[in-house]
Amino acid sequence: MANVNTELTGRLVDAAARILVEDGPGGLSLRKVAAAAGVSTMPVYTLFGDKQGLLDAMHREGFRRLGAALAAAPRTDDALADLGALGLAYRDAALASPHLYGLMFTGGFGHTEAADATYRPLVAAVARCQAAEVFTGDDPEPVALHLWALAHGLVSLELAGKITGESYAEQLGYAGLAFLRR
Template sequence: MPRTKQRTDALHDRGVASALAVLAEDGVAGLTARSVARRADASVPAIYEVFGDKGGLIREVFFEGFRMLADDLSAVAASEDPLETLQRLAEAFRAFFLANPVLAQIMFSRPFADFDPTTEDDKAGARVREIFVRYVRIAVDAGTFVGNPTDIAHISLAMVIGLAEEESSGRLGTAKASLDRRWRVGVKALQQGFSNPVEDN
């Protein structure tokens, strides 16, 4: 009698959730097929059957991280002031990094040799980019920003990623008041820069 395949959506979801839990508790070094299988109440062969290999498991965690981040950004309440909305997006992005430092490392720093995202994989962040573009376009349409909305959104996103990574690594400072101030200064300076025409040379 042939063995029943263990590949199920339920095991996939349980495996991803288990991987996220392992990362949160034990960091990058703790993520193995065995540790995920143990937490998911599954066998190592079953985990490999669902994800293919460790790289496949990390890839699914990578995608899940961007889904979680996009959901958090989508939940941001829009303000009548487009700059306030963009400030709230930056704060939500920062909160995600602080709450999920190891997951954010996988998403943006790529610490695993087992997983090197392809161009196709990088589409995981499309929803996040689209959210920034949407609200930047509102600011441009309102005359608050001057420039190409897609350009401004990509630069804004790059800045908040940089600030978040610097804070996560401890290089932005340690005192909360100083960290909060540096985020405010950075975001405000960027917004002021985009309020004036920028020469495209």
């Protein structure tokens, strides 16, 4: 039964995210989500309670998917390569769930733990680069924030059709150059 609820929740969240992007916040209703997912309204109300419950679930699910993608990024003995793989995993997660990606970074949600859990791997990867003396500095936070802001901006540009995936990888590489130990 848990797998059925997980699968149904995923379908409903994805349907709601598409409606939110296509019709805006005013166009999102539990009834529309149910129709788009091909179910009655009963499971939607049972799973989410109300529209805010659905939005909260969408927000959590976006960060859950991002966290899973980051956790699946390879971890090797090469700290810099692993940092690059993390940046590519971030992009892949955003492109896999573009409708949720935009919602994840809007205000009004109290799931800071979910967001923070997806940021911590980046901080740890930068700290590994610093410990390996690949990057300068001893505080990974400002470097991680810079790299995250760049990755987020580039992904947003790619989702808007303004850049390509090749440009994303190239720009991440340029960003890393700023912190290389010379």
